Amino acid sequence: xxxxxxxxxGIMNRGGAELRTLDTLLPLANKGIHLEFCAxxxxxGVLDQEITTQKSKVHYCRLGLLFPIRFYLLxxxxxxxxxxSHVADVSGVILFIAKLAGVKQRIAHYRSTQVSAQMTLxxxxxxQCFKKLIxxxxxxxxxxxxxxxxxxxxxxxxxxxxxxxxYNGLNRQQPLPKDPDYWHQFQLTEKLPVIINxxxxxxxxxxxxxxxxxxxxxxxSPCYLVFIGKENASVxxxxxxxxxxxxxxxxxxxxxxxxxxxPFISNADVMLFPSLWEGLPGAVIEAASLxxxxxxxxxxxxxxxAHYLPCIQQVSLNSAITQWSSALTIAFEQTTEEKIAAQTAxxxxxxxxxxxxxxxxxxxx
Numbered sequence: 001x002x003x004x005x006x007x008x009x010g011i012m013n014r015g016g017a018e019l020r021t022l023d024t025l026l027p028l029a030n031k032g033i034h035l036e037f038c039a040x041x042x043x044x045g046v047l048d049q050e051i052t053t054q055k056s057k058v059h060y061c062r063l064g065l066l067f068p069i070r071f072y073l074l075x076x077x078x079x080x081x082x083x084x085s086h087v088a089d090v091s092g093v094i095l096f097i098a099k100l101a102g103v104k105q106r107i108a109h110y111r112s113t114q115v116s117a118q119m120t121l122x123x124x125x126x127x128q129c130f131k132k133l134i135x136x137x138x139x140x141x142x143x144x145x146x147x148x149x150x151x152x153x154x155x156x157x158x159x160x161x162x163x164x165x166x167y168n169g170l171n172r173q174q175p176l177p178k179d180p181d182y183w184h185q186f187q188l189t190e191k192l193p194v195i196i197n198x199x200x201x202x203x204x205x206x207x208x209x210x211x212x213x214x215x216x217x218x219x220x221s222p223c224y225l226v227f228i229g230k231e232n233a234s235v236x237x238x239x240x241x242x243x244x245x246x247x248x249x250x251x252x253x254x255x256x257x258x259x260x261x262x263p264f265i266s267n268a269d270v271m272l273f274p275s276l277w278e279g280l281p282g283a284v285i286e287a288a289s290l291x292x293x294x295x296x297x298x299x300x301x302x303x304x305x306a307h308y309l310p311c312i313q314q315v316s317l318n319s320a321i322t323q324w325s326s327a328l329t330i331a332f333e334q335t336t337e338e339k340i341a342a343q344t345a346x347x348x349x350x351x352x353x354x355x356x357x358x359x360x361x362x363x364x365x
Contacts, residue, residue: 003364004078007037008085008094012045012058014200014230014257016282017086017111017144020168020356022047025054027357033364038074040067040087046257068097075101082364086111088152092133099137107140107363113147113300114204114277140363142166144280147300164363168280169356173262175290175343182267183224186253193223193269193332198261198283201232204276206297209317211239213272215246217325221332223251225272228264230257265292270331274317274324275299285351288312291342293331295324308349311342 005028012018025035035056039045042062051058059078061071075083075098082105083098085091091108098106119127134141141163143149149157149165157163183194195214199205207227214225227239231254243252255264261283265271271287273296280301287294288309296302298314306312311334313327346352 002032002034003081004034004036005082005084005364006059006075006078006080007035008083008087008091009037009039010087011039011041011043012037012047012051014046016168016279017109018045018047020170020282021086022051022054023169023171023353024357024360025051025056027353028361028364029055031357031361033361036078036080038071068093071097072101075103081105082107084109088112089127089130089134092130092137095137096133105139105364106137107142108134108138109142109144110148110152110279111144112277112279113145113151138162140164142363144168145301145304147304148279150300164359166356166359166363167350168282168285169353170282170285170289170351171353172289172347176266178267182263186226186255187250188224188226188253190222190224192251193221194226194267195223195270195272195328196226196228196264196268196287197272198228198264198287199273199275200230200257201227201235203235204278205229206274206276206317207235207239208242209274210272211242211252213274213321213324213328214252215242215248216321217328218248218251220325221329223269223328223332224253225251226253226255226264226268228255228258228261261286262290265290268292269334270295270328272324272328273297273302274315276317278302280305284312285309288342289346289351291334291339291346293334295327295331305351308351309342309345311338311345 007021038059038061040063042060048058080103083103084107085094086109095106143165146165197210243249265287270293278299278301284294284305288311294312296314298316315324315327
C-alpha cells in the first residue's frame, strides 16, 4: 500500500535540507512511500523541474491571511497520510492545520542548531505559541542532529518518545584522482593549493571572513580561493572590492551555483567553512566523504560530524585569524594515507543514504 507524504519547505532551492530530502525521493518510492512538496513562498524553485522529472510534484501555497484555508483544502484534496514540516517552530501552525484536515501523521523536523538571540519579545512569544502547537499536534519530532533537538525542543528530548535523530544521508561518490589541469578552465593555472568554500551568499555563511582568512593565508602560502554557491549581489560586490584592494583578483574565482559540486571537491586541497551557524551542513559531509580536509568553525552539528569523520578541524570564530591560516596550511600537506583513511571512515559512518532512507521509512510506517 502506497503512503503519501507532503514535505513542507519555503521554496525548493539548493539548500542542504531540500537536497537531502530530494535524495530520498526515489529510494522511498521503491518502498511504497510517495513524496510530494509544498512551497510556502508560493514561488518556483530551481529544484522543481528535477522533482517533476522524478514523477513527483510541488504544490505552491503562499503564507498569508488565506493560507490556513488554502492549505486545509490542499490536504483534503490530495489525501496525504503524512505532513512532514521543515520550517522550524512555524511547523506548529502547519501541523495544527494538518490535524484539522485529518492527516494522521504529523512530523516536525528541526534542521538548525541556532536559536536567534536577537529575537524581539513579540517573536519569542509567537515562537513559544508555535512550539506549544507542535507539542499538541506533532506525532513525530525529528532532529537533523542531537544539537538541533537540544536547541529547539528540549535538553531532555531523549525522554520524549516522539523524538529521534535522523542524520542526512549521502550517496557515496566514487573517489577520483586529481586532474592536474582541472582548474585551468577557470584560469587558475599556477600550481598552487586550492581552497574551496561551498555556501550560498547569506550572512550566516560568513563569506567576508572566509575572504579575510584567505588573504592572511596567501601572505605566507600563496593559494587560490574558489567560492561555490548561489550569489548575492551586495555580498559579492563587497568581496570584489576587498579583493581589488589587496590586488588578488586573479587568485579568487566565483563559480556560482553548481548542480554537481563533487568535481570541485575532488580537485581541491581544503574546504574552508567558517559559518556562524548551521544544522548538519551537507557541504561538510560531501567534502569529508571524499577525504577532503575541512577547516570549519566550532559548530555543534559539525562537531557531531567530526566524531565520525577525521578530516575535519574546527577553529573558534574568536580565534586569531592566524590560527585559521595555520589550519589551512597544515591541511595543504594531507598525505594519501590520511585521505584514504578519511574516505574509509565515511563508509563506516551514519551519514549514508541507505541508513537515512531506512530511518525515514521506519517513521512513515
